[in-house]
Amino acid sequence: MEPHESTCRICGGRVREFFDFGRQPLSDFFPSPDQVDEEFFFRLAVGMCDACTMVQLLEEVPRDRMFRHDYPYHSSGSQRMREHFADTARSLLAGELSGEDPFCVEIGSNDGVMLDVVRQAGVRHLGVEPSGGVAELSRAKGIQVRTAFFEEATAREIADEHGPADVIYAANTICHIPYLDSVFRGVDALLAKNGVFVFEDPYLGDIVARNTFDQIYDEHFYLFTARSVQTAARRFGFELVDVERLPVHGGEVRYTIARSGARRPTARVGELLAEEALGGLGDRGTLEKFGIRIRRVCDDLIARLRELHDRGFYVVGYGATAKSATVINYARIGPELMPFVHDTTPAKVGCLLPGSHIPIRSADELGPPYPDYAVLFAWNHFEEIRVREKEFTDRGGRWILYVPEFRVV
Incomplete structure (x- = not known):
């Protein structure tokens, strides 16, 4: 598919796409099992303005859909x-x-x-x-x-x-x-x-x-x-x-x-x-190289998850974050590879991850028998989480990270 273009919201210049994450859900709408038909999807593509260099999305999601009364982020x-x-x-x-x-x-x-x-x-x-x-x-x-x-x-x-x-x-x-x-x-x-x-x-x-x-x-x-x-x-x-x-x-x-x-x-x-x-x-070339790295990391992540699944290992996710929607839906990770994602936010527990519909469990439920691996979506809080979940690693559990590249720790 040819890259798309749009008009810069700042200066009116030409915005040329450098990466397309495809069809994506609202990242902070965690539906209950009976709300999956209410999900809103859009094309998540990002580009840079040729004139003012502002990097921006090519498609705008209505603000009332994102920032609702029940917005879950604290x-x-x-x-x-x-x-x-x-x-x-x-x-x-x-x-x-x-x-x-x-x-x-x-x-x-x-x-x-x-x-x-x-x-x-x-x-x-x-x-x-x-x-x-x-x-x-x-x-x-x-x-x-x-x-x-x-x-x-x-x-x-x-x-x-x-x-x-x-x-x-x-x-x-x-x-x-x-x-x-x-x-x-x-x-x-x-x-x-x-x-x-x-x-x-x-x-x-x-x-x-x-x-x-x-x-x-x-x-x-x-x-x-x-x-x-x-x-x-x-x-x-x-x-x-x-x-x-x-x-x-x-x-x-x-x-x-x-x-x-x-x-x-x-x-x-x-x-x-x-x-x-x-x-x-x-420079546009810098961002195009960035896009190549995105594809490589996501390919590595999904390949490893499939391999672990085929070998009988139990893998969960940790952190029902807004940003997890991007990687999970772009890489097409579903409940068959990751049956649960654990999170510390009570309002998210019992709901589903957007798009993929992976169930969300409380972080307090991450206990014996521990999974073999946990994919860390809340990577920006890794040190805080590693302290909280020390027993997981003490019992042999391993963290899977994908930023800045795929690795197991």
């Missing part, structure tokens, strides 16, 4: 991430939120893990969260939350009610939003004159270098680089003034955006732009 579900967001909040409180009567707005505040620290410091705040279930969890902690999608109209209403924001923050959210034009216009309406828009998302440079291809799924509409973020910001009267590499989720970058002329960019911006240019991150 930001506080990992100890490591709880510590990360607490550190982030403390850093903001010591810096940008240390002035007189500061105001912090978080886009996609989820269950309030970051804003709770801001609340405890007595700082004015507001979470903007479209998924009602996790928004209610925030409110139960005393956090101020508006159940809505962040866009220009929402931002203007917030500014009218609360005044300008010193910090607009988002984590693993901005890459979800195809309509970045409305987001930036909203930031323009809400941000204080010398305020900052700070967001952190999966970094294309790390995704390519570490072959973490399963970071490409329906919710991740954009895969950012410093260059593409800088270009997008300038189109809306802003400037990229700082970047920070983060070790979470397989590698992210925290971008700090300010109004044009308000702040001088740090040296780190120029350094990361130079690194991207040297590594060919804006």
Whole structure:
């Protein structure tokens, strides 16, 4: 099949496909056995804009289908991430939120893990969260939350009610939003004159270098680089003034955006732009080579699972993650090769993985008799999981990983 093209959502340039994962389900809809007919499927293909180099999906999934009232992801579900967001909040409180009567707005505040620290410091705040279930969890902690999608109209209403924001923050959210034009216009309406828009998302440079291809799924509409973020910001009267590499989720970058002329960019911006240019991150050939590695890893994974099945070994999965949908459905892994996936999220237990319909069991059920192997889909929490499931390995169990390449540990 010939690669497809689309129009860039940022600059209107030509977006040319470099990889097609085929027919994929919503990654965060875990159906119960009687909901399998309700699944929504789309073509998961990814391309790069010839003009601004923004990497993006070619097909947009309606936001109301992804971010429903019962959205199952909880930001506080990992100890490591709880510590990360607490550190982030403390850093903001010591810096940008240390002035007189500061105001912090978080886009996609989820269950309030970051804003709770801001609340405890007595700082004015507001979470903007479209998924009602996790928004209610925030409110139960005393956090101020508006159940809505962040866009220009929402931002203007917030500014009218609360005044300008010193910090607009988002984590693993901005890459979800195809309509970045409305987001930036909203930031323009809400941000204080010398305020900052700070967001952190999966970094294309790390995704390519570490072959973490399963970071490409329906919710991740954009895969950012410093260059593409800088270009997008300038189109809306802003400037990229700082970047920070983060070790979470397989590698992210925290971008700090300010109004044009308000702040001088740090040296780190120029350094990361130079690194991207040297590594060919804006070159189509680099991404095509990345696609070759994706195919090889998935071929290796499915071949090994079939071999283990034929030899009578018992293999399960661990981590009913959103990104597991990409690899499982692309590699066509089904219950015949992996009868269960274990997960620590109570709301997912008893449901099925999207598309493949592999049943989800509680992680507490991973016990004697232990399986021979477990495919780790939550690879970004490997160290935390390895400690939790120490008895599995002590009893001879082995982990199968596929990032950055197929291996057994």
